[in-house]
Amino acid sequence: MPSLTAATRTVRSAWRSVFRVGWPRTDKDRTAAMISSFFLHVHSAKVKKHSLRASYTLGLGLISFYLLLVLVVTGVALMLYYTPHPPEAYRSMKDLQFVVTFGPVLRNMHRWAAHAMVLVVFLHMCRVFFTGGYKTPRRFNWVVGVVLFLLTLGLSFTGYLLPWDQLSFWAITVGSNIASYAPWIGDDLKYLMLGGHVIGSGALLRFYVLHCVVLPGAAMTLVAVHFFRVRKDGLSAPPQPEPSAIVEAAPGRFPASTRSYGLMALTDRPAQPVVESDPEDDEVLSWPHLLYRELLLLLAVLVVLHVVALVFNAPLEEIANATITPNPAKAPWYFLGLQELVHYSAFVGGVLVPGVIVLALVLIPYLDPKPRGVGVWFARERRWANWTFGAFAIVAVVLTIVGTFFRGPNWAWVWPWMR
Amino acid sequence: MTDPAKDGDRAAGGLTGERTRRRFLFTTGTATVVVGVFGFLGATARYLFPNVLYEPPSRFPVGRPEDFPPGTATFLPERRLFVFNSDAGFYAISSICTHLGCNVNHITGDGFACPCHGSLYDANGQVTRGPAPRPLAWFALSLSPRGELVIDEERLVQPDYRFKV
Ligand code: HEM
Numbered sequence: 001m002p003s004l005t006a007a008t009r010t011v012r013s014a015w016r017s018v019f020r021v022g023w024p025r026t027d028k029d030r031t032a033a034m035i036s037s038f039f040l041h042v043h044s045a046k047v048k049k050h051s052l053r054a055s056y057t058l059g060l061g062l063i064s065f066y067l068l069l070v071l072v073v074t075g076v077a078l079m080l081y082y083t084p085h086p087p088e089a090y091r092s093m094k095d096l097q098f099v100v101t102f103g104p105v106l107r108n109m110h111r112w113a114a115h116a117m118v119l120v121v122f123l124h125m126c127r128v129f130f131t132g133g134y135k136t137p138r139r140f141n142w143v144v145g146v147v148l149f150l151l152t153l154g155l156s157f158t159g160y161l162l163p164w165d166q167l168s169f170w171a172i173t174v175g176s177n178i179a180s181y182a183p184w185i186g187d188d189l190k191y192l193m194l195g196g197h198v199i200g201s202g203a204l205l206r207f208y209v210l211h212c213v214v215l216p217g218a219a220m221t222l223v224a225v226h227f228f229r230v231r232k233d234g235l236s237a238p239p240q241p242e243p244s245a246i247v248e249a250a251p252g253r254f255p256a257s258t259r260s261y262g263l264m265a266l267t268d269r270p271a272q273p274v275v276e277s278d279p280e281d282d283e284v285l286s287w288p289h290l291l292y293r294e295l296l297l298l299l300a301v302l303v304v305l306h307v308v309a310l311v312f313n314a315p316l317e318e319i320a321n322a323t324i325t326p327n328p329a330k331a332p333w334y335f336l337g338l339q340e341l342v343h344y345s346a347f348v349g350g351v352l353v354p355g356v357i358v359l360a361l362v363l364i365p366y367l368d369p370k371p372r373g374v375g376v377w378f379a380r381e382r383r384w385a386n387w388t389f390g391a392f393a394i395v396a397v398v399l400t401i402v403g404t405f406f407r408g409p410n411w412a413w414v415w416p417w418m419r
Numbered sequence: 420m421t422d423p424a425k426d427g428d429r430a431a432g433g434l435t436g437e438r439t440r441r442r443f444l445f446t447t448g449t450a451t452v453v454v455g456v457f458g459f460l461g462a463t464a465r466y467l468f469p470n471v472l473y474e475p476p477s478r479f480p481v482g483r484p485e486d487f488p489p490g491t492a493t494f495l496p497e498r499r500l501f502v503f504n505s506d507a508g509f510y511a512i513s514s515i516c517t518h519l520g521c522n523v524n525h526i527t528g529d530g531f532a533c534p535c536h537g538s539l540y541d542a543n544g545q546v547t548r549g550p551a552p553r554p555l556a557w558f559a560l561s562l563s564p565r566g567e568l569v570i571d572e573e574r575l576v577q578p579d580y581r582f583k584v
């Protein structure tokens with residue numbers, strides 16, 4: 001049957017035109033599969049066992065990324081039914097909630113994934129700090145991370161207005177008025193943000209464009225930069241016992257070529273004695289060891305999100321009404337720590353403290369660059385730094401909890417169990 | 420990225436005059452592009468600030484004087500302000516909290532309270548407690564030819580202001 005074999009051959013060669021390596025069966029093919037695919041080559045061919053340890057990264061960076069992916073997919077789906085103009089915006093949320101098939105699941109997933117992402121990115125930042133992952137040569141990647149954190153907050157905040165219900169309207173009223181406390185440029189800033197003096201159709205359209213185009217684009221681009229850096233520098237790890245001795249033990253060999261198994265070895269890059277000099281048996285092939293863990297984590301994230309989205313509905317209150325202020329009117333939860341401060345002074349809580357926090361975060365790797373105590377949680381050498389950061393993180397968390405659960409009407413103190 | 424300056428070196432066999440000339444041209448060209456791009460962005464930044472707003476007018480009639488019984492405070496939710504009719508005359512106080520823009524509630528005989536962060540104002544709209552940085556705004560009133568009270572939100576007045584009809 002010559003024609004059948006010919007057909008099989010055509011199909012096989014067509015398959016090969018897409019997946020050049022095919023299903024890899026040897027270590028050489030596993031290496032080739034990793035570096036010949038656009039999507040897979042974000043991984044190196046081999047990874048250190050250390051970086052696979054779930055207890056080191058807690059998978060938090062990856063979970064952040066998966067949440068971002070879920071948000072993009074569900075967000076595009078929501079856009080098909082959403083109209084960014086005042087009364088229709090609210091109506092389209094009602095449609096999604098009550099008449100669109102699977103609308104509630106998609107909306108709930110989008111909402112809960114957004115909340116989760118703020119939390120997980122924050123935890124990822126804490127992980128990186130407590131393991132010293134921001135030190136040379138990863139200083140700039142920490143800064144990229146800080147911008148990603150701000151973008152995550154910005155995405156969440158701009159999305160908050162879109163349902164156009166009471167919750168969103170008053171949260172954004174409070175939030176945008178905080179901007180007007182910025183010295184000198186405050187009023188212009190608020191005018192720019194709202195496209196006017198009040199939260200109306202202009203503001204909704206601006207928030208929509210930021211939420212659906214500008215900020216996701218910026219976040220995706222920076223995530224690519226972030227990953228590229230992680231790929232180039234490797235994950236932070238404790239230094240090897242005697243790196244220089246090992247490098248010298250292989251004279252005349254360009255160490256990078258033994259690691260990248262391909263073109264990567266030919267690109268210019270600074271010598272990285274620590275990464276390049278690890279003993280071979282410290283490493284395993286990324287296919288399957290890393291890939292398998294990544295897929296498992298993705299599955300876990302999707303399962304958890306689905307369960308949460310099926311059980312809990314995203315809130316939707318009455319349509320936005322500028323004449324009735326709910327009591328209390330609260331910002332989104334991740335700003336309630338700041339709102340708690342804003343309750344004492346709008347300038348301090350809304351401008352000074354957040355400004356100082358962002359500046360301090362950006363400067364951390366430049367004030368404390370020495371790669372000491374890197375690669376382990378809570379290294380003794382870094383006690384002081386860890387305590388300082390930990391104290392700030394705890395204050396932020398406590399303020400957020402107070403603002404969320406312990407503040408009632410007129411921002412007066414309430415005990416959550418006595419409501 | 421290939422560096423034209425370096426390629427030039429090679430082509431010119433490393434002649435110094437050639438090198439400085441190429442570097443000069445490359446630098447000037449790059450600078451022009453940078454200035455052009457950022458100049459354009461800077462010049463068009465003004466685009467982001469709308470010139471025409473379709474917002475409610477800041478000067479509007481609120482009703483005839485008889486609609487406001489003497490000795491009362493009337494909340495006009497659509498306009499976000501209170502109209503008072505006192506013995507000495509009419510006055511209007513904004514209901515927009517100067518802290519972060521929530522609507523304050525009027526407590527008869529006792530001033531105003533903001534539900535958002537607990538700012539308190541006295542009967543004149545002066546801050547007595549809480550994070551509000553400024554007193555509530557007072558607006559000037561006038562009478563339209565048709566005999567209606569008109570409020571002008573652009574014209575702010577002091578708390579001793581009273582409008583006699
Ligand atoms: C959209 C948000 C973010 C995503 C998707 C993301 C993703 C990742 C991933 C996948 C890794 C690999 C290691 C791991 O899984 O932990 C990583 C490492 C890293 N991230 Fe992020 N990240 C985000 C935000 C941040 C933030 C807010 C910071 C800090 C301010 C940060 C700083 C770093 C640094 C310095 C590393 C290298 C750490 C090391 O080598 O130990 N990232 N990130």
Ligand code: FES
Pocket residue numbers: 516517518519520521533534535536537538549550551
């Ligand atoms: S908005 Fe009135 S106290 Fe904050």
